[in-house]
Amino acid sequence: MTIVGHTHFGPKAHAQALRRLFLCLILAGSGGGLAHLPSQTAPSSTPAVLDHVVAVVNGRATLASDVKEEMLLSVLEPRDEEQSAETPQAALQRIISRTLIRQQIRDEDARSIEPTPEEVKERLSEIKKQLPICVRENCSTDDGWKSFLDNHGLTEARVESYLRGRMEILRFIEMRFSQGIRISQQEIEGYYHNTLEPQYQTGQKAPPLDQVAPRIEEILLQRQVNAMFSGWLDSLRKQGDVEVLDSSFETANDSLQGGTAP
Numbered sequence: 001m002t003i004v005g006h007t008h009f010g011p012k013a014h015a016q017a018l019r020r021l022f023l024c025l026i027l028a029g030s031g032g033g034l035a036h037l038p039s040q041t042a043p044s045s046t047p048a049v050l051d052h053v054v055a056v057v058n059g060r061a062t063l064a065s066d067v068k069e070e071m072l073l074s075v076l077e078p079r080d081e082e083q084s085a086e087t088p089q090a091a092l093q094r095i096i097s098r099t100l101i102r103q104q105i106r107d108e109d110a111r112s113i114e115p116t117p118e119e120v121k122e123r124l125s126e127i128k129k130q131l132p133i134c135v136r137e138n139c140s141t142d143d144g145w146k147s148f149l150d151n152h153g154l155t156e157a158r159v160e161s162y163l164r165g166r167m168e169i170l171r172f173i174e175m176r177f178s179q180g181i182r183i184s185q186q187e188i189e190g191y192y193h194n195t196l197e198p199q200y201q202t203g204q205k206a207p208p209l210d211q212v213a214p215r216i217e218e219i220l221l222q223r224q225v226n227a228m229f230s231g232w233l234d235s236l237r238k239q240g241d242v243e244v245l246d247s248s249f250e251t252a253n254d255s256l257q258g259g260t261a262p
Helices: 010-020 065-075 088-108 117-130 131-134 142-151 156-176 185-200 210-240
Strands: 006-010 055-059 060-063 180-186 242-244
Touching: 010 210, 055 065, 055 088, 060 065, 060 088, 065 088, 065 156, 088 156, 088 210, 117 156, 117 210, 131 185, 131 210, 142 185, 156 210, 180 185, 180 210
Parallel strands: none
Antiparallel strands: 006 180, 055 060, 055 242
């Protein structure tokens, strides 16, 4: 995809870009689930540590195991050098935001936005070939992908579910914020040289700029969409009933307000 000067996203291109977003605007998952029992019975002399509720969002419980799984799945998202390491607090924030948005989707009775299995497979294929950590761990081969999943405590079914949910929410956001956005060639080149290339190890060559330019557009588009809907997300948080029950999962400023995109 060749870009000259500024790229203007009309309705069709804007929809394509949002559907193809690579970074984590809103990640997949419902933010809640059934309690997970220990896989093995603990010895009688050792107290069993059961899963527990760490937060409640409008009556929906989020478990400690949900936060742990969210942290495992975050390996699928490339991180900028300036980003801090993943934390349980950040993972919980993403889950809370996703839960609020999914509840909004149901309240608005949005039209079907579920991606097809083929679209999910296509997105997974892109991740295997382009995600820096996947390039390092050779995810493009069957053995490399299996090893990647094993090393990071994941399953292919869970990864596909993760991607499917993320794509659903992106499509909902597309319906809410379908307006043209301009991304400059200078911004694309700057991201490529300053952010993408450094993620590859010495001796590994980043894909050519013209090959990854569409994905970079999506990343930059995501950032602008973040700003556009941050106020809306902040409103959902203020109007909702959000309670963190486990103080160890609270943010540093002890506040869940703010429209930061997960």
